[in-house]
Amino acid sequence: MKLSFAVSAGLIGSAAAWSSMSMKSDIPSSAATSRREIFQKGAAAVFGLATAANAQSARAYDLPDLPYAFEALEPYIDAPTMKIHHDKHHATYVANLNKATEGKEAKPILDLMEDAIAAGPAVRNNGGGHYNHAFFWEELAPADQAAKTKPSEQLLSLINKSFGSLDEMKAQFEARAAPGALFGSGWVWICVNQAGDALKLVGTPNQDNPLMKGAADEIMFPILGLDVWEHAYYLKYQNRRPEYVSNFWNLVNWDKVSQNCAYVIEKHAGVPF
Numbered sequence: 010m011k012l013s014f015a016v017s018a019g020l021i022g023s024a025a026a027w028s029s030m031s032m033k034s035d036i037p038s039s040a041a042t043s044r045r046e047i048f049q050k051g052a053a054a055v056f057g058l059a060t061a062a063n064a065q066s067a068r069a070y071d072l073p074d075l076p077y078a079f080e081a082l083e084p085y086i087d088a089p090t091m092k093i094h095h096d097k098h099h100a101t102y103v104a105n106l107n108k109a110t111e112g113k114e115a116k117p118i119l120d121l122m123e124d125a126i127a128a129g130p131a132v133r134n135n136g137g138g139h140y141n142h143a144f145f146w147e148e149l150a151p152a153d154q155a156a157k158t159k160p161s162e163q164l165l166s167l168i169n170k171s172f173g174s175l176d177e178m179k180a181q182f183e184a185r186a187a188p189g190a191l192f193g194s195g196w197v198w199i200c201v202n203q204a205g206d207a208l209k210l211v212g213t214p215n216q217d218n219p220l221m222k223g224a225a226d227e228i229m230f231p232i233l234g235l236d237v238w239e240h241a242y243y244l245k246y247q248n249r250r251p252e253y254v255s256n257f258w259n260l261v262n263w264d265k266v267s268q269n270c271a272y273v274i275e276k277h278a279g280v281p282f
């Protein structure tokens with residue numbers, strides 16, 4: 010089953026429903042078993058062939074579609090970068106996550122995140138890579154649409170309380186994302202803390218994120234994140250990461266970030282996919 014991202018946004022109030030819907034449900038109806046199916050099952054049992062159903066059950070996690078066209082974020086993020094980033098990098102994390110979890114219970118992505126570090130590098134890196142990218146695509150919008158969005162009163166009051174002002178939050182975020190502060194590959198996040206009463210600026214290496222136990226001082230709930238891996242910007246910006254980071258603000262969908270903020274405070278959980 011494949012649900013579009015537009016649908017997933019609508020389901021945001023129903024984490025459990027979304028988590029279970031994003032899992033493959035592929036148990037065939039036994040009442041409909043035909044001669045051909047009996048033959049196929051027999052053959053599969055004898056020769057160890059994967060039937061379509063078996064092949065599907067190994068694929069618990071799906072690559073979501075982008076909620077816009079590859080070129081929609083131009084000129085700030087170029088179409089070739091978006092295509093490679095989504096179709097190659099994100100797709101590879103999903104494929105490797107499915108490989109790493111093959112034959113095991115398909116956990117909802119948020120459960121997977123919480124224990125990702127303890128689960129070892131394959132789940133940590135590929136699970137994180139899947140969650141982080143799915144999160145990232147959703148918070149962005151074409152610049153003309155993004156310009157019409159703004160932080161909610163709830164979000165703005167948390168920003169004011171935690172950083173002083175939106176401009177100050179942006180300045181601190183940009184400083185945290187600079188190569189000198191976040192060396193190598195990683196992500197920068199704005200999160201709601203455990204208590205649900207403040208925002209925190211967090212940098213994580215590789216594909217870690219603050220939902221993972223042990224990634225930060227406490228588990229926190231991301232509401233905004235930025236990929237600062239070279240694969241996210243190198244084709245257009247080469248070594249000019251700070252320019253990529255400051256241009257990022259032109260693409261932030263503050264309505265979605267506000268929705269994330271309301272959701273994580275109400276549910277005391279991360280945004281689900």
Ligand SMILES: *[C@@H]1O[C@H](CO)[C@@H](O)[C@H](O)[C@H]1NC(C)=O
Nearest residue numbers: 162163165166169173174175
């Ligand atoms: C946040 O601070 C700005 C000034 O920096 C102010 O204009 C705005 O009303 C404040 N909003 C909230 C919700 O506190």
